[in-house]
Amino acid sequence: MPSSCSFRITRTAEDLAQTINALSQRLVRLEQRQEVLELQLNKAQQEPSEEELAMLDGVEQLLRDCQELLATSSPPENVDQSWSDEEETLAA
Incomplete structure (x- = not known):
């Protein structure tokens, strides 16, 4: 039993390492694409x-x-004159 448990832990750790590696590569590609954009x-x-x-x-x-x-x-x-006539009317 201990050997099968150890195998599962090792296998799970390897899977995690591969997943992290794949995610890291994708992140690098996304960062490069962002720079280009x-x-x-x-x-x-x-x-x-x-x-x-x-x-x-x-x-x-x-x-x-x-x-x-x-x-x-x-x-x-005559436009200027009409303005001054209007001003005089308003002032009164």
């Missing part, structure tokens, strides 16, 4: 896509157009 994510965050660059160019052009409109247009004189 993190590198890809960092690269994607640092470099804007072609679509994003095109959108930013469009926004920049719209800003320039708005600045040109603001620079070339002058406010009508």
Whole structure:
């Protein structure tokens, strides 16, 4: 009897060692995969896509157009007068 018990303990210990070894290898592979994914994510965050660059160019052009409109247009004189008439009415 003692020998069969000893065999079971030895066999169980070997099974546990193999399981731990397999789990360790899987963990290493998962860590390597995680590193690759993190590198890809960092690269994607640092470099804007072609679509994003095109959108930013469009926004920049719209800003320039708005600045040109603001620079070339002058406010009508009667609008300023109507504001001051309204202020006088409110002050009274």
